Amino acid sequence: MAGDALTSSEYIKHHLTNLTFGQHPDGSWGIAHSAGEAKEMGFWAIHLDTMFWSLLLGALFIYFFSKAAKSATQGVPGGLQNFVEWIVEFIDTSVRGSFSSRNALVAPLALTIFVWIFLQNLMDLVPVDVIPSISGMLGIHFMKVVPSTDPNATFGMAIGVFLLVLFYSIKIKGIGGFAGELTLQPFSSKNPIVNLIFIPINFVLEFVSLIAKPISLALRLFGNMYAGEMIFILIAIMYNAGLVLGLFGGVLQLGWAIFHILIITLQAFIFMTLTIVYLDMAHHEH
Amino acid sequence: MNINLTLIGQLLSFAVFVWFTMKYVWTPIMGALETRKKEIADGLAAAERGQHEQELAKERAKDVLHEAKAQAAEIVTQAQKRAAEIVDESKGTARTEGERILTAAQAEIEQEANRAREQLREKIGLLAVTGAEKILRKEIGADAHQDIVAALADEI
Numbered sequence: 001m002a003g004d005a006l007t008s009s010e011y012i013k014h015h016l017t018n019l020t021f022g023q024h025p026d027g028s029w030g031i032a033h034s035a036g037e038a039k040e041m042g043f044w045a046i047h048l049d050t051m052f053w054s055l056l057l058g059a060l061f062i063y064f065f066s067k068a069a070k071s072a073t074q075g076v077p078g079g080l081q082n083f084v085e086w087i088v089e090f091i092d093t094s095v096r097g098s099f100s101s102r103n104a105l106v107a108p109l110a111l112t113i114f115v116w117i118f119l120q121n122l123m124d125l126v127p128v129d130v131i132p133s134i135s136g137m138l139g140i141h142f143m144k145v146v147p148s149t150d151p152n153a154t155f156g157m158a159i160g161v162f163l164l165v166l167f168y169s170i171k172i173k174g175i176g177g178f179a180g181e182l183t184l185q186p187f188s189s190k191n192p193i194v195n196l197i198f199i200p201i202n203f204v205l206e207f208v209s210l211i212a213k214p215i216s217l218a219l220r221l222f223g224n225m226y227a228g229e230m231i232f233i234l235i236a237i238m239y240n241a242g243l244v245l246g247l248f249g250g251v252l253q254l255g256w257a258i259f260h261i262l263i264i265t266l267q268a269f270i271f272m273t274l275t276i277v278y279l280d281m282a283h284h285e286h
Numbered sequence: 287m288n289i290n291l292t293l294i295g296q297l298l299s300f301a302v303f304v305w306f307t308m309k310y311v312w313t314p315i316m317g318a319l320e321t322r323k324k325e326i327a328d329g330l331a332a333a334e335r336g337q338h339e340q341e342l343a344k345e346r347a348k349d350v351l352h353e354a355k356a357q358a359a360e361i362v363t364q365a366q367k368r369a370a371e372i373v374d375e376s377k378g379t380a381r382t383e384g385e386r387i388l389t390a391a392q393a394e395i396e397q398e399a400n401r402a403r404e405q406l407r408e409k410i411g412l413l414a415v416t417g418a419e420k421i422l423r424k425e426i427g428a429d430a431h432q433d434i435v436a437a438l439a440d441e442i
Contacts, residue, residue, distance in 0.1 A: 022290070039288055047292040054296060058303045065311040072318035088315050107316075108308035116303060147296075152289060156296025160304075 008237050015128060015233045018047035018150060019142040033141065047150055054147035057119040065115070087115065091272070098276045101172075101283035106276060109164070113157065114272040120148040121225055121264030125257050128232045148225040148267075151218065158218035161275045165213065168282040177285065182206045213278050217271060224267050228260050411439030 013035060020038035021031050022045025031048070032038035038045065068084035077085055091114060095107045123146045135143040147153040169178045186205065187198040235256065238249030415435040 018288075018292075020288070020290075041288075041290070043290050045288070045290045045292075046295060047290070050292050051295050051299075055299055058299060062303060062306055062311070065307070065315075069311045069314040069318075072314050085315060085319060088312070089319065092316070105304075105308060108312035109304050111312060112300075112304045112307045116300075150292065152292035153296045155289070156293050157300050159293070160297050160300045 011237060012230075012233055014142070015132070015229075016144070017142045018144050019049040019140060020045050021048050022046065031141075047144075047152060049142065049144050050147045050150040050153055053123060053145055054116075054120060054153055057123070057147070058116055061112075061115045061119060065111075087111070094273060095276055098273060099280045099283075101280065103168070103279070103283065105164070106279055109161075109279075110272045110276055113161075113275055114268050117148060117157070117221065117271050118264060118268040120146065120153065121267060123147070124149075124225060124228055124232065124260060124264060127253070128229070128236045146225060146229055148221055149229045151222045154218040154222040154225075155214070157271070158214040158221075161217060161278065162214035165278050165282045168279060172283050173285060181285070182210070213274075217274055217278075221267050221271055224263060228256075228263060231256055407442045408439060411435070411442050414438065414442075 017035040017038060019031065020041060021029075022038075022041030023029050024032075024037065025040050032041060032045070064080065065084055068081045071078075072081060072085075088111065091111045092107060095110055099106050126145060131145045132143040144150065169181070173181065183199045183203045183206070184195070185202055187202055189195050189198060232253065235249045235253045238245045238252070240246075241249075415438070418435075
């Protein structure tokens with residue numbers, strides 16, 4: 001909370017607004033002071049909080065993992081190395097299980113996705129008001145600390161995965177093969193004229209299923225995390241509603257947080273697994 | 287909840303993180319894991335080989351021991367046989383030696399007897415000649431009939 005007493009709806013809205021930097025309608029550049037202002041900035045604005053937290057978490061991930069990798073020995077591993085190796089082996093097993101071609105990119109990609117998303121989701125377990133109140137004291141009005149509740153973050157990753165899917169589809173099958181995959185199935189006929197009629201139908205079906213991949217990836221993660229965050233915010237509202245409700249809210253928050261540990265891990269895992277599966281499909285004719 | 291430049295920023299940072307992970311995290315860790323896996327496998331194989339070799343050595347030792355025992359038994363048997371042979375041999379030698387000594391003694395006795403008989407015969411001849419000389423002293427000289435006396439002595 002940014003200091004002053006707010007109504008519930010203001011409180012919620014406040015929590016759901018990113019710290020946006022962009023061009024004001026009057027032409028000057030700066031940070032938006034309200035959700036409305038942020039909206040008016042249009043596409044050429046950037047969410048400083050999302051960028052900051054995701055980069056910070058990504059840097060943490062990179063730091064610890066590359067530290068473990070640098071000192072990786074074939075001898076008896078130490079604590080950090082053991083932990084990192086455990087995750088790496090878990091990812092490696094998942095990739096081996098779902099990805100049947102050979103591609104040196106997929107496993108590191110899966111590792112990055114899993115750990116990065118997990119860390120982003122983990123920010124959800126920090127009580128909703130802690131970091132915003134600290135930043136509020138520092139004069140920053142808006143602070144959304146969970147990057148994966150920002151569709152920009154989830155779509156950013158999903159589009160990255162989608163670009164890889166397109167790239168490998170074309171690389172492995174050729175443009176013709178990829179186009180054929182989009183147009184010559186599921187309906188096909190021996191009669192060339194009937195086949196010609198099928199092409200647009202097939203294309204619509206296949207194109208939708210192709211586009212559904214990144215959208216479902218991004219929206220699934222975003223939806224889960226946004227909903228989870230929303231529930232934390234609603235529970236936090238109870239703290240202002242008297243002692244009994246406040247205590248009850250504390251219990252609820254604890255319960256939801258424990259349940260959320262499962263969700264954040266599961267969402268990271270689902271995103272990773274689907275990425276592997278989509279890339280595997282891109283490597284295969286079917 | 288606006289879609290804006292953040293999307294591009296996230297996309298780029300995602301790409302950078304993936305690239306970094308691929309280059310500096312995944313490869314060295316997998317390398318270390320592979321090396322360790324290989325080392326463990328090698329160690330296990332070596333242990334197994336050692337065990338196998340030990341078993342073989344045990345088997346060989348048993349064989350050697352068995353052979354040694356058999357050899358020892360054979361040597362003992364041979365020695366016993368040889369001892370019996372030696373005893374038999376010496377028995378035989380002793381017997382022949384005794385017989386030889388006996389024969390030699392008998393021969394000597396016979397020789398001695400012969401010699402005594404000869405002496406006796408000579409003495410008897412001499413006696414006879416002496417007797418005859420005494421008888422014939424008057425008419426016949428001993429010198430004149432020497433050849434007859436010698437012939438007589440031979441005949442006896």
